[in-house]
Structures are given as structure tokens and as C-alpha cells.
Amino acid sequence: MSREKEFIKTSVSTYLALCTSQSESTSDNILDDEYLASESAKDNLIGIMERIQDVFTREVAKLNCRRNNEHSLIHQLPPEIFVEILLLAVDWSWWDTEKLRKLASVSTYWRDTILSCNRFWPVIDVMAKGEVRKMAMKRNPNGPVDVWCWAQPDSTALREFIEDAQTIQKTRWRSILYDYRSETEGFLNHLQTQTSSLIDVLLLNPNVSYGTTVSLDLSPEGPHLRHVDIRGMGLPWQSPRLTNLATLSLRYIYHHIPQPKHLYTILSSSPRLERLCVTHVTPGEIDPTGSLPTTSPPITLPVLATLAFQNVSNSITHSIVPLIRATACKTIVVDGEGELSFRLQPQQTTFELLAQPITASESLKLKFKMGGESCLHIQSEPYIAPEWVYWAHDKPGVDVRLAVHSADGLARMWSQLEVVLGSRGASTNIKTLDIECSTDVLGQELPFPSGLFGFCPELATLRCVDDTGTALQPLVRLLQKREEKKEGIRSETSKWLLPKLNHLLYSVNTMPDEEECATALKTFLELRYPSHSNDSTLQRLESPTPMKTLDLPSALAVKLKAMDISTFLKLDDVIQSPNLDG
Structure with a gap:
């Protein structure tokens, strides 16, 4: 028998004995008993009753907690599912212990779950306080680690951060967010030795416009990468780890660029790719040995949601974009290098590529121009999020140019688009439609997209x-x-x-x-x-x-x-x- 139960038994027995001794009395008040004649006796019994009350209060709290844990619907979930739900509530873009503390304050069960699961404590942040990193390292002594070295930390904070990072085994490094600056340059040497277990790589060099070239020597040994977001830095683009990607985002790369054959290999070996953004990749010239043969098979990306090529070398865009097959894509932006706008060829696969983003758009602009750079410009309001790949949310839409040289060719394009939209059996969300026609040959009738109008009931x-x-x-x-x-x-x-x-x-x-x-x-x-x-x-x-x-x-x-x-x-x-x- 526990001490609390023994105490309750003894105290209650004493209390009941006093009540029993009064059973033959005409009064029900036990304070009239001779046993309680002295002040010390009264104090003793008061103490006994207060301790009984305290014990019962604690037992009631324990019983309430047990009732909530055992009978609450959310607590009936398997622990692993409950953890996944809580992880979705964490703001990973600005992870800190204060936000975790708010989440943990909901209940004891939530608090115990967060404190005991290392998945809530993966971030080692150079901009966090030293005690915050110590707490994260204590709560996550063996699990995967996300290392954030960004912004402009002072020398003391960077030194302490590097000391903490050096205590973490390289096999635990899961992702790196590295912002190359003069303040964080000292971390790069250590990072070069810690790449063998990485699956997510987010690298930024904001000084690329000043000619500063930086590369990460990615170890050839290790797991396939998942998310790759590179801005102003380089990677070994022929690495065997650049396969089975979920995201590839390349921005502001003017040195150490991927050759067309490297991009082709990466994309062809990543059928689960969901986001492809190539922006401001304009080298002086492409190595002839890096070009693609004209008979290269298509690149099939069945789950790709975002496709963006903006201000990219024409040699790269002409080699890669026409080969992509992504019928589920909702956001498509293809623009040329500088003033030279890239024009897609109006073939069946092109309209299959454009059908989904057109369907998802609420506004659409069709601009037909003849003479010189003849083209049809199809444009809605897509948005390519500039945030890090983890937290980017793109807006569906389309912004492309199609090569066309005559009004008859334009009419054939409307028919092709109508066939593709009809095969999908779905109406568009278009509420606003702009049509512009500029031509060098006046007097010819403009072929209106009548087939498209039939798919715009909300216009x-x-x-x-x-x-x-x-x-x-x-x-x-x-x-x-x-x-x-x-x-x-x-x-x-x-x-x-x-x-x-x-x-x-x-x-x-x-x-x-x-x-x-x-x-x-x-x-x-x-x-x-x-x-x-x-x-x-x-x-x-x-x-x-x-x-x-x-x-x-x-x-x-x-x-x-x-x-x-x-x-x-x-x-x-x-x-x-x-x-x-x-």
C-alpha cells in the first residue's frame, strides 16, 4: 500500500471513529466531543483533514488528466499520427523555442509529446541564442539536424555556432541553409566536410553581382538530394546525388552553371520533381561539349506543379523546355534571355502543357503580334515565390509566347487548344479575358478564340x-x-x-x-x-x-x-x- 493510501486510511479511520463516538449524542457536531476539548486536538484534526483534502485534490487532477488522455478523441490517435499533426502546426520558416512553448502550453499531453520527440528540435540556428541551441541539442541528441547559417551574425555568435555545429556528427546533418557573407565565410570550410548525409541544400550568395564565386563541393557519396535551392553559388552538377529530386530551383547563377546535358540528366532522373525554377542563369557561353543531341528523348515529369524559365540562356532554354512533358503543371512561366523572348512551338505537347495553367487562371491575356518577332503571348497572373524552397507557395497561371506567323496559323492554334481543353472535360476559372491584336497587314479578319470562350462560363x-x-x-x-x-x-x-x-x-x-x-x-x-x-x-x-x-x-x-x-x-x-x- 502506498504512503498516500496508508495516510488516507489512517486519517479517515480516525475521523470516522470520532463520528461514531457521537452517534448516541443528540448533537451531530463532533466539535462537542470531549476528544476535541483542547486546542491542540482541534489543530491536529484540522491538519489531518487539510492533508486529506490535498491528497484528494491531487487525485482528482490525476484522474481528470487520465480521463482526458484516455477518452479525448485527439488522444485516441496513434502517437505517430498525433506527432505528424503537431509538426504541421510548427512554423518552420521562423522556428524558435518560444513558438514551441506556445504549442506545448495547450495541455500536458501536448507538452510531453513535444519535449520527448526529437523531430520538434532539429534546428541549429546561428541567429538563435546560445541557450536555445543548447536546448535543441539536448532535446535532439541523436536525430537529424537542420543547420541554419544565415543573415549577419556577430563574430561571437558565429564562433559559438561553429563550436556547436562541430559537436554534431556529420551523419546527422539533414539540411543546410547557408547564406555566404563575409560574416559567415568562416563556416564554409567546416561545411565542405559535412555534405555526405545532406538531403536538402539551400545556398545563397548575395554578392554574386560583384563577381564573387562560391561553390559547395558536394560529396559524391551519400543519399539522393530532395530539395535543391541554389542562388549565386555552384554545385558539382554531374553528381549522382542530383537524382530523384522533389525541387530544383536555380537563381542568379553566372558561374559554375549547369550545362544543358547536366540539366537533362538531372530532370530525366527525377520523375517525382514537383517544382522547377531556373531564373537568371545567363553564362557568357555554353561549353559545346555540354550540348544535347537532337534526338534526346522527352523529359516526363508527371507531378510537376511549377515550371519557370526566366532570363535563362537561350542555349539552355531551347534545349530543355521543348522536351518537358508535364500535363499536371499549374504554373508555367517561360521567358527568354534579356530582350530575346523564347517562343514555344505550337505543337500538341505544347498545348497539353498549357491546358492546366490556363484552366486554373482567373484572368487571361492573349496578345497576337504579326511581323518581326511574330508570336502569341498567353499571359495570366502567375506568381513564382522568391522564398526558400521549403516555404515557397506559387500562384497558378501562365506566361509564355508561342511562335506563329499568320492568322491561319493562329486559327489552327485556337482549334488545338479547344481540343486539348475538351479532352480534359473541365471549364476554366477565367473571369477576365483581354485580347490584343497588332499586325502589319490591315484588313484581315482576326480569328477569335471561339473555342476558348466555350470553356469560360464564369467570364x-x-x-x-x-x-x-x-x-x-x-x-x-x-x-x-x-x-x-x-x-x-x-x-x-x-x-x-x-x-x-x-x-x-x-x-x-x-x-x-x-x-x-x-x-x-x-x-x-x-x-x-x-x-x-x-x-x-x-x-x-x-x-x-x-x-x-x-x-x-x-x-x-x-x-x-x-x-x-x-x-x-x-x-x-x-x-x-x-x-x-x-
């Missing part, structure tokens, strides 16, 4: 900048189209193409057929927004969203306002022009 704003002066009538004819939906044998429903369109903006410098355009617009308004319904057939027509803005060239706006148009729209409010007074 609300359509802007068209037309240098040819021939785009308005095809556009109006397109907006008058109806799509039939069969709902049963006795009823059918028709809906307008782009049913949510309520802002149409058309800009043109020269309009050859101004009168015909005004008539076409009048017919469009009366048909799509009639003053009353005269449809007596069994077919039902879904009403479109009322037009709020019809922005036109001033001459066309004046002609349209002067017409007698049968519509429920308030044309004085709807028809606008930036060149009209009032």
Missing part, C-alpha cells in the same frame, strides 16, 4: 484591343450564339455563350465599317437583352447577366446612342467611351 469582363479594325463584328456574332441543353423530351433550354458577361470593352484606332458595326451592335443588344420576351415556343432561354458596361470608340458610341434600340438596358448608363465628354 464577366472581356476587353479587346484591335489594331486591324475587323474584330468587332466576329466578336458580336460570337456573343449572339446560344448553346442548347436537352433536359427532356418535352423541354429544352438554351443559354447564351458567356452568360455572366457584363463588361465589354472594345478599343480600335481605325474602323473601316463603322456603320455596319453599329448595326451589328444594335442587333446584338436587341437579341440578347430584349425589352420583352416574344418566345412562344417550348424552348426556354436562360436570361444572361445584364450588361453594365459597353465601352466603345467615341464615334461608334455616338452612332449607337442615336439609334432606336429595343432593349431593357439603360443605354445612357451602359454605353461608354473614354473620349466622350460627360
